[in-house]
Amino acid sequence: MGRADSLAIGGGIPGIALMEAAGRAVARAALRRFRPCRTLVLAGPGNNGGDGYVAARLLEQAGWPVAVAALAPPRPGSDAALAAARWRGPMVPFGPDPVARAGLVVDAVFGAGLARPVDGIAAAALDACAGRPVLAVDVPSGVDGATGQVRGVAPQAALTVTFFRLKPGHLLLPGRTLCGETLLADIGLPASVLVAVAPRTFANGPGALWRLPEHGPAAHKYARGHLTVLGGAAMTGAARLVAGAARRAGAGLVTIAAPDAASAAVYRCGDPGTIVTEEPLASLLADPRRRVWVLGPGLAPEPATRAALRRIVEAGGRQAVADAGAVTACAGAPEALRGAAVLTPHEGEFARVFGPVAGDRPGAARRAAALTGAVVLLKGPDTVIAAPDGRAAINANAPPSLATAGSGDVLAGIIGALLARGMAPFEAACAGAWLHGAAAGAAALQQPQGLIAEDLINFLPAALSEACGACPSRPVALGYTR
Numbered sequence: 001m002g003r004a005d006s007l008a009i010g011g012g013i014p015g016i017a018l019m020e021a022a023g024r025a026v027a028r029a030a031l032r033r034f035r036p037c038r039t040l041v042l043a044g045p046g047n048n049g050g051d052g053y054v055a056a057r058l059l060e061q062a063g064w065p066v067a068v069a070a071l072a073p074p075r076p077g078s079d080a081a082l083a084a085a086r087w088r089g090p091m092v093p094f095g096p097d098p099v100a101r102a103g104l105v106v107d108a109v110f111g112a113g114l115a116r117p118v119d120g121i122a123a124a125a126l127d128a129c130a131g132r133p134v135l136a137v138d139v140p141s142g143v144d145g146a147t148g149q150v151r152g153v154a155p156q157a158a159l160t161v162t163f164f165r166l167k168p169g170h171l172l173l174p175g176r177t178l179c180g181e182t183l184l185a186d187i188g189l190p191a192s193v194l195v196a197v198a199p200r201t202f203a204n205g206p207g208a209l210w211r212l213p214e215h216g217p218a219a220h221k222y223a224r225g226h227l228t229v230l231g232g233a234a235m236t237g238a239a240r241l242v243a244g245a246a247r248r249a250g251a252g253l254v255t256i257a258a259p260d261a262a263s264a265a266v267y268r269c270g271d272p273g274t275i276v277t278e279e280p281l282a283s284l285l286a287d288p289r290r291r292v293w294v295l296g297p298g299l300a301p302e303p304a305t306r307a308a309l310r311r312i313v314e315a316g317g318r319q320a321v322a323d324a325g326a327v328t329a330c331a332g333a334p335e336a337l338r339g340a341a342v343l344t345p346h347e348g349e350f351a352r353v354f355g356p357v358a359g360d361r362p363g364a365a366r367r368a369a370a371l372t373g374a375v376v377l378l379k380g381p382d383t384v385i386a387a388p389d390g391r392a393a394i395n396a397n398a399p400p401s402l403a404t405a406g407s408g409d410v411l412a413g414i415i416g417a418l419l420a421r422g423m424a425p426f427e428a429a430c431a432g433a434w435l436h437g438a439a440a441g442a443a444a445l446q447q448p449q450g451l452i453a454e455d456l457i458n459f460l461p462a463a464l465s466e467a468c469g470a471c472p473s474r475p476v477a478l479g480y481t482r
């Protein structure tokens with residue numbers, strides 16, 4: 001964001017014009033969302049505070065009773081100093097006391113320039129915001145815009161107004177929750193600066209599905225991909241969920257390869273696809289049409305699992321999704337994951353192989369992707385998908401109902417199916433995470449309580465149809481003649 005600002009300023013847009021636009025967006029949001037009330041603007045010494053002075057002036061012009069409390073004066077000659085000079089209304093001492101008397105607090109203490117944990121009187125004033133309506137400028141002060149983590153303290157905002165584009169901290173937890181509702185305002189930065197900035201972090205959406213390869217009318221099931229799920233002898237339900245999800249997500253053919261002991265259980269519980277048992281891996285790998293493999297759900301984290309992954313990867317021309325046991329089987333030997341297409345660990349599994357996430361999900365996922373050469377999908381309510389080339393997407397459409405056993409198996413199956421259908425690993429993982437959340441969202445509308453992973457599978461076709469149906473590049477149907 002800093003680079004976008006300076007490119008725009010270098011391109012002839014004055015910094016104060018951007019600040020005026022930002023402050024105007026904040027004032028407008030206050031006028032729309034809150035009733036006129038005694039309003040306190042907490043202003044920091046940087047440009048975030050500058051936005052606050054502008055908002056204070058405009059709200060006062062709208063007739064609201066406004067006061068500003070400044071943590072420290074802006075640097076002389078800065079845009080923020082100019083914005084502060086244009087504020088002629090009352091100043092009150094900074095601290096918790098004026099916060100306690102305010103009907104609305106505009107939090108303009110720190111934004112993108114947060115440099116260290118918030119402490120002292122700034123922390124006391126922000127702590128005093130608890131229970132009061134807070135409108136945060138750019139981000140609730142104390143939330144790290146790059147990681148979503150709280151540094152020191154941060155208030156719970158009812159509304160956050162941010163500028164130009166969302167930042168990772170608006171999507172990652174706990175930042176996303178602390179923002180309350182997030183409103184994105186256009187402050188006149190031209191979209192062309194994005195090309196120059198070339199961001200490597202994205203908010204995940206259904207866009208990757210628009211590139212789902214299409215198959216002509218003559219395509220047979222192998223053209224839509226043959227997916228093999230390597231299942232274990234215990235926890236047979238996991239392989240079943242993977243296979244069921246993969247079939248609903250459009251794989252042409254799905255096979256579960258499982259030990260003999262598992263077959264009765266797999267058959268008994270529904271219709272997962274084809275099942276082969278006790279067939280040596282070598283003979284399964286002899287068929288080149290078995291291009292995509294999902295390993296892990298229901299497999300034990302043991303050397304045999306690791307060896308199976310290596311054999312599949314080293315067979316060449318194969319894509320492997322490693323989940324759960326297939327990931328943790330490589331604890332202490334992350335290089336064994338090299339050559340896999342997509343890894344889908346949750347934070348605990350991730351830590352066992354790559355070390356603790358330590359509050360930086362995008363950073364941790366990127367490091368693991370660079371180390372293994374695989375796309376790393378770090379699961380959670382704020383799933384991060386990182387590619388070895390440094391791209392990362394943050395997925396924020398997952399409802400809490402997804403936190404249930406088997407939900408990760410469904411995700412692995414979706415990703416496997418999208419790979420089988422010809423998507424590239426990063427796109428398949430991004431699209432898979434989105435579909436998973438969209439299916440859960442649709443399920444929650446029909447059935448707000450009691451969602452289980454099996455139900456999720458049934459909502460996949462609708463989620464897939466909706467996401468693909470939104471595709472602008474699809475040809476328009478010509479209709480039929482009678």
Ligand SMILES: NC(=O)C1=CN([C@@H]2O[C@H](COP(=O)(O)OP(=O)(O)OC[C@H]3O[C@@H](n4cnc5c(N)ncnc54)[C@H](O)[C@@H]3O)[C@@H](O)[C@H]2O)[C@@H](O)CC1
Binds near residue numbers: 022109115
């Ligand atoms: N031209 C621009 O760059 C624009 C910036 N905008 C606003 O500017 C903000 C970024 O401005 P800045 O880069 O000036 O940064 P901030 O205003 O977020 O904060 C920087 C200031 O806070 C101090 N500081 C940082 N962490 C501290 C801590 N923990 N305790 C005490 N002091 C601390 C720094 O020493 C510095 O003085 C954005 O969040 C946005 O609100 C908007 O006005 C749009 C235009």
Ligand SMILES: [K+]
Binds near residue numbers: 048111136137140141
């Ligand atoms: K702020």
